[in-house]
Amino acid sequence: xxxxxxxxxxxxxxxxxxxxxxxxxxxxxxxxxxxxxxxxxxxxxxxxxxxxxxxxxxxxxxxxxxxxxxxxxxxxxxxxxxxxxxxxxxxxxxxxxxxxxxxxxxxxxxxxxxxxxxxxxxxxxxxxxxxxxxxxxxxxxxxxxxxxxxxxxxxxxxxxxxxxxxxxxxxxxxxxxxxxxxxxxxxxxxxxxxxxxxxxxxxxxxxxxxxxxxxxxxxxxxxxxxxxxxxxxxxxxxxxxxxxxxxxxxxxxxxxxxxxxxxxxxxxxxxxxxxxxxxxxxxxxxxxxxxxxxxxxxxxxxxxxxxxxxxxxxxxxxxxxxxxxxxxxxxxxxxxxxxxxxxxxxxxxxxxxxxxxxxxxxxxxxxxxxxxxxxxxxxxxxxxxxxxxxxxxxxxxxxxxxxxxxxxxxxxxxxxxxxxxxxxxxxxxxxxxxxxxx
Numbered sequence: 001x002x003x004x005x006x007x008x009x010x011x012x013x014x015x016x017x018x019x020x021x022x023x024x025x026x027x028x029x030x031x032x033x034x035x036x037x038x039x040x041x042x043x044x045x046x047x048x049x050x051x052x053x054x055x056x057x058x059x060x061x062x063x064x065x066x067x068x069x070x071x072x073x074x075x076x077x078x079x080x081x082x083x084x085x086x087x088x089x090x091x092x093x094x095x096x097x098x099x100x101x102x103x104x105x106x107x108x109x110x111x112x113x114x115x116x117x118x119x120x121x122x123x124x125x126x127x128x129x130x131x132x133x134x135x136x137x138x139x140x141x142x143x144x145x146x147x148x149x150x151x152x153x154x155x156x157x158x159x160x161x162x163x164x165x166x167x168x169x170x171x172x173x174x175x176x177x178x179x180x181x182x183x184x185x186x187x188x189x190x191x192x193x194x195x196x197x198x199x200x201x202x203x204x205x206x207x208x209x210x211x212x213x214x215x216x217x218x219x220x221x222x223x224x225x226x227x228x229x230x231x232x233x234x235x236x237x238x239x240x241x242x243x244x245x246x247x248x249x250x251x252x253x254x255x256x257x258x259x260x261x262x263x264x265x266x267x268x269x270x271x272x273x274x275x276x277x278x279x280x281x282x283x284x285x286x287x288x289x290x291x292x293x294x295x296x297x298x299x300x301x302x303x304x305x306x307x308x309x310x311x312x313x314x315x316x317x318x319x320x321x322x323x324x325x326x327x328x329x330x331x332x333x334x335x336x337x338x339x340x341x342x343x344x345x346x347x348x349x350x351x352x353x354x355x356x357x358x359x360x361x362x363x364x365x366x367x368x369x370x371x372x373x374x375x376x377x378x379x380x381x382x383x384x385x386x387x388x389x390x391x392x393x394x395x396x397x398x399x400x401x402x403x404x405x406x407x408x409x410x411x412x413x414x415x416x417x418x419x420x421x422x423x424x425x426x427x428x429x430x431x432x433x434x435x436x437x438x
Contacts, residue, residue: 033254
């Protein structure tokens with residue numbers, strides 16, 4: 001998980017308790033899989049007893065981080081930022097609590113680890129700062145030539161649109177975050193993705209300059225200040241080089257209202273064999289010996305997807321807890337394993353409640369005693385009645401696991417599971433569930 005260290009001295013530094021932080025900007029109402037990798041790094045530090053901080057950028061989120069972007073971010077309203085800060089705060093605490101319970105169930109001894117975890121908002125200190133204070137207290141320590149050499153700036157300077165002064169100043173604000181946490185919360189380590197290297201080193205440079213300037217006449221105070229360090233972790237990419245994140249349009253959200261637990265679980269069930277070992281190492285707390293055994297078992301019968309199932313179970317439990325895992329596994333069994341007669345209609349609906357691409361809600365009067373081709377269209381299983389009829393004739397349309405052979409068949413009340421839901425299967429693995437309401 002380690003990409004770069006700002007100094008090898010960090011290895012000795014972490015032998016005693018310290019504090020480490022990572023930052024997230026509230027540019028969306030949920031974290032995504034790319035964020036999770038950084039949080040896993042933080043979880044590892046917390047488990048072995050270090051104080052851990054997640055810093056939400058209530059101030060920097062208004063500016064927008066230019067790192068890894070070719071164009072300027074669309075500014076968000078203050079109301080949107082405030083909303084995102086609130087929901088991310090709750091989400092972070094929920095995920096971290098799930099993570100610690102997951103660790104405990106894996107035999108990892110925990111003490112007051114949750115007490116060692118905190119979520120902060122950098123608006124707390126920036127909203128008090130005037131423009132003149134920012135220029136005097138932060139700006140004077142930066143040299144424009146060095147700022148221009150940062151990768152995030154150079155990339156944008158090479159593009160026609162350039163970079164605004166607003167985004168150019170982002171590294172000043174993030175650097176001050178590190179100084180503030182260093183000075184007020186004894187935080188010595190910043191953790192971030194590899195695209196954050198420039199921002200992290202800017203913060204370490206600011207800390208060095210400010211502590212030497214501000215404390216030069218007070219040796220007693222100066223002795224309490226140690227060095228600051230940075231760690232970057234690799235950006236999450238697949239074996240084909242595909243990046244993850246909301247800007248790339250393939251975000252796997254950590255909020256089950258945006259990515260259902262079934263979708264989340266199934267995403268990892270479909271991970272390529274070339275990626276599964278790497279993901280087990282990155283996203284679980286299994287030992288390397290356990291992971292080696294998982295891969296060995298998997299390679300004996302790759303078609304059974306043993307490693308993918310282990311990965312999906314571990315990471316779903318870590319993010320969504322045991323209840324989330326049970327819901328994802330039940331939803332999977334509904335579509336692939338369990339006989340219809342053994343299922344509860346209410347449990348089926350609950351399992352797919354946040355998966356609108358799979359579950360639709362229709363009026364009872366719109367489907368009961370209607371031809372099956374029309375019902376398939378109303379429920380969203382097919383785009384047109386002609387498509388439904390073609391599927392029926394080719395033997396590719398199923399209702400509650402039974403093949404439909406008559407295009408004139410009419411849906412009856414006894415076709416519904418517990419009178420409230422039915423399941424269409426189109427072809428081998430395309431499913432559509434319909435909740436029937438009065």
